[in-house]
Amino acid sequence: MQFEExxxxxxxxxxxxxxxxxxxxxxxxxxxGPAGTALKxxxxxxxxxxxxxxxxxxxxxxxxxxxxxxxxxxxxxxAHFADPDVTCGKCGQHFRADTLLEENGVADVEGLAPxxxxxxxxxxxxxxxxxxxxxxxxxxxxxxxxxxDFGAAGKERAYLRPETAQGAYLSFSRMWEVGRNxxxxxxxxxxxxxxxxxxxxxxxxxxxxxTQAELQIFFDPENFSVPLDExxxxxxxxxxxxxxxxxxxxxxxxxAGELVSSGGIPSFYAYHLAMMLRFFRDVxxxxxxxxxxxxxxxxERAFYNRIHFDAEVRLDSLGGYKELGAVHYxxxxxxxxxxxxxxxxxxxxxTGGKTVLPHVLELTFGVDRNLWALxxxxxxxxxxAAASGGAAEGGQEEKEPRTVWALPPYLAxxxxxxxxxxxxxxxxxxxxxxxxxxxxxxxxxxxxLTASVGKRYAREDELAxxxxxxxxxxxxxxxxxxxxxxxxxxQVRLPLEALAGRVRSKFVPPRPTFRA
RNA sequence: GCGGACAUAGUGUAGUGGUUAGCACGCAAGCUUCCCAAGCUUGCUACCCGGGUUCGAAUCCCGGUGUCCGCACCA
Numbered sequence: 001m002q003f004e005e006x007x008x009x010x011x012x013x014x015x016x017x018x019x020x021x022x023x024x025x026x027x028x029x030x031x032x033g034p035a036g037t038a039l040k041x042x043x044x045x046x047x048x049x050x051x052x053x054x055x056x057x058x059x060x061x062x063x064x065x066x067x068x069x070x071x072x073x074x075x076x077x078x079a080h081f082a083d084p085d086v087t088c089g090k091c092g093q094h095f096r097a098d099t100l101l102e103e104n105g106v107a108d109v110e111g112l113a114p115x116x117x118x119x120x121x122x123x124x125x126x127x128x129x130x131x132x133x134x135x136x137x138x139x140x141x142x143x144x145x146x147x148x149d150f151g152a153a154g155k156e157r158a159y160l161r162p163e164t165a166q167g168a169y170l171s172f173s174r175m176w177e178v179g180r181n182x183x184x185x186x187x188x189x190x191x192x193x194x195x196x197x198x199x200x201x202x203x204x205x206x207x208x209x210x211t212q213a214e215l216q217i218f219f220d221p222e223n224f225s226v227p228l229d230e231x232x233x234x235x236x237x238x239x240x241x242x243x244x245x246x247x248x249x250x251x252x253x254x255x256a257g258e259l260v261s262s263g264g265i266p267s268f269y270a271y272h273l274a275m276m277l278r279f280f281r282d283v284x285x286x287x288x289x290x291x292x293x294x295x296x297x298x299x300e301r302a303f304y305n306r307i308h309f310d311a312e313v314r315l316d317s318l319g320g321y322k323e324l325g326a327v328h329y330x331x332x333x334x335x336x337x338x339x340x341x342x343x344x345x346x347x348x349x350x351t352g353g354k355t356v357l358p359h360v361l362e363l364t365f366g367v368d369r370n371l372w373a374l375x376x377x378x379x380x381x382x383x384x385a386a387a388s389g390g391a392a393e394g395g396q397e398e399k400e401p402r403t404v405w406a407l408p409p410y411l412a413x414x415x416x417x418x419x420x421x422x423x424x425x426x427x428x429x430x431x432x433x434x435x436x437x438x439x440x441x442x443x444x445x446x447x448x449l450t451a452s453v454g455k456r457y458a459r460e461d462e463l464a465x466x467x468x469x470x471x472x473x474x475x476x477x478x479x480x481x482x483x484x485x486x487x488x489x490x491q492v493r494l495p496l497e498a499l500a501g502r503v504r505s506k507f508v509p510p511r512p513t514f515r516a
Numbered sequence: 517g518c519g520g521a522c523a524u525a526g527u528g529u530a531g532u533g534g535u536u537a538g539c540a541c542g543c544a545a546g547c548u549u550c551c552c553a554a555g556c557u558u559g560c561u562a563c564c565c566g567g568g569u570u571c572g573a574a575u576c577c578c579g580g581u582g583u584c585c586g587c588a589c590c591a
Binding site: 003004007009011012018021023024025027053075077078079080096099109144162195197198201202240260274280301302304314323399400401402416419420421422425450451453454455456457458459461470473474483484489490491509 | 553591
């Protein structure tokens, strides 16, 4: 689905809209409406049951969104998560100090403080790349983090977290006690992260407040066994860094087993790459040929990442592959830094094992971006079959194109629509049935009353409601209903009592085999 | 951040200085109809914000905000 089409449908149907819209909107901030909120929660639930479900020793926590300055100093965000911004006094163009230096043959400038970069720039006395004037300002740190005046006097510095991961690292020692004193230990966080993006763009793709779902797996690098054999035959559409350097732009399928045996990738990494592919393919049901794993080379990835693949999905609305998740092998960087910064020994001794500073494998997932992708990939306009003239009386001849949001049922905002065929005759019964489904089975149920039944089906199709129950004259007599399935539009008649049992399992997202 | 384009009902749009600001879809009420956006009647909602020019501004000018595209950015 194309960008404008998708955005207008999302706004029209209450999925999302620009934040503070009555004041003209705020760049980079969006509000989710009822349908968007419901979908987002189900998406988070599906993520959670898949990734947290990988092991009984993986846990979901909800850490604070504000972190004191010491945390971002240790994590490196204070120094690195900033653009050393240089302005030309003549033409006003902005540049990055480190990029300018690199372009002029200075190596190893990455991560240097703005003052240091400033001295180097002064020594070189570089001209403005745009207008040629030697009028460049000193670098000013433009930090992408939102700073806060914290505490009663506003004197303490704190920041809105730029990523959820830090909360997991900060909780590690507590979780070691809460958990079972065993590695691997998984800490998952789903929540908002905040970045003061210079140029927010593409709605949910670069926001200033966005939701991440991340699983940090802490493990002993000498002892992290995974059931690789379960996924060894799985073909992973990888675009390796070395192939990209040779000019490759398309992924080559590599079996997870081969990635380990001949690809130089550790088995724990290949296994989780495969599990992430399964999540995209089997849980979110993205078409397999639209997903690829792009390996970042040494220059592209953060210095502490030892292996880095982005999970990318090709979206028509954004004209190409977009990063929707990633797998980072971060080594012991995080615990090591926070150990030093907090003067806390974060090494642990698993029962019967030796003392280690755990390494971290990070599986990250952009919730908002994937919500957009679920629209892009699953919304489709179906045109009526060309030859439809001969349909029988009372048949299901379609006359107009319909828009169907073919979400997996466990992601759909509304689960069941109960439609009185004729409002005056069947509405009371419909309410009764809907209330019973809500009360006894916990389904989310809507009862559309207005417009013709065909139009009501169409509205529900567009908002992904997977099942419609129709109340007709026969329902009034014998208590049977018809159940309509969204994608096929096929209807079956069955006793009301049989309904819940028939659909319940469709609302449970798939999960991996839980291994103790 | 820079450059370009754009900004009119819920959505998509027409409107080159004076219009009751038009249309389509939509939404709502009623009639009709037991099954896939039918029909009829009635109704609803808009010129992004702030200045300026002008007798008069949706329309021209300036500033702001927002969106898209390109560049840059995305530890």
